[in-house]
Amino acid sequence: MTVFNLPSQGVLYTSENHPLADGKIELRPMKAKDEQVLVANTPDVLDKLLNRCIVSEGVQAKDLYHQDKMFLLYMLRAISYGEDYSFVVKCPDCNEKNHHTINILNKDHMAVNSLEKLGPFTVEMSGAVITWDFITGEQESTIQRRLKNLKKVRREDEGAYIYNYAATIRTIDGDEPSPKTAIDFIKELSVKDLALLEDSMYEYRFGIVNDFILECESCFSESEVAIPLTETFFRPNRRVGRRQ
Numbered sequence: 001m002t003v004f005n006l007p008s009q010g011v012l013y014t015s016e017n018h019p020l021a022d023g024k025i026e027l028r029p030m031k032a033k034d035e036q037v038l039v040a041n042t043p044d045v046l047d048k049l050l051n052r053c054i055v056s057e058g059v060q061a062k063d064l065y066h067q068d069k070m071f072l073l074y075m076l077r078a079i080s081y082g083e084d085y086s087f088v089v090k091c092p093d094c095n096e097k098n099h100h101t102i103n104i105l106n107k108d109h110m111a112v113n114s115l116e117k118l119g120p121f122t123v124e125m126s127g128a129v130i131t132w133d134f135i136t137g138e139q140e141s142t143i144q145r146r147l148k149n150l151k152k153v154r155r156e157d158e159g160a161y162i163y164n165y166a167a168t169i170r171t172i173d174g175d176e177p178s179p180k181t182a183i184d185f186i187k188e189l190s191v192k193d194l195a196l197l198e199d200s201m202y203e204y205r206f207g208i209v210n211d212f213i214l215e216c217e218s219c220f221s222e223s224e225v226a227i228p229l230t231e232t233f234f235r236p237n238r239r240v241g242r243r244q
């Protein structure tokens with residue numbers, strides 16, 4: 001079992017006697033029986049996996065802030081299968097597939113930023129002054145549920161980023177918006193104002209920095225790419241059908 005320090009340092013968990021208030025959480029490595037939950041391809045599969053492996057009492061994955069949850073998934077990967085993660089990414093310039101390996105626990109490969117400032121954060125836009133704040137694990141689950149239902153109703157994918165951004169909005173010109181108002185507000189934002197919001201979110205972002213500088217093996221250009229979470233993340237070196 002290993003104790004980790006959360007990127008939020010626990011300060012976002014403000015209810016009385018919250019088990020994460022000290023920013024520490026204990027995880028155990030995955031067991032053979034835990035791999036079974038990965039077979040179900042549902043949105044909450046990673047929450048279920050984390051719930052099995054979180055040792056700290058009274059902590060549920062759904063209560064974790066997204067940034068803390070992502071950090072824990074990487075740490076769970078490292079203590080369960082090893083620190084090296086190999087994946088394939090396409091070079092944005094020439095489309096060549098590059099094979100890449102990072103060491104999850106190596107700070108040069110994978111930086112983890114601690115939370116430095118508490119929200120809400122104010123952004124002055126051309127048409128409005130808004131405040132935004134980090135979304136809770138509960139809000140994140142709500143967004144996932146709504147997007148899934150919308151897909152059924154409208155048979156098309158809504159831009160998930162619109163719903164994620166809308167959920168961060170706390171006030172518009174001093175008023176608390178309803179979920180629908182916030183979604184419509186984001187949809188109608190000029191791209192210039194949207195960029196202001198994104199800049200503010202980037203400035204105060206914390207947690208795993210999951211992009212890195214890729215030097216392409218084929219065209220040698222350097223570009224910033226995100227580390228993909230592929231099926232080999234939690235099931236590395238599995239041969240298809242080996243355990244049928």
Ligand SMILES: [Zn+2]
Binds near residue numbers: 219
């Ligand atoms: Zn290239």
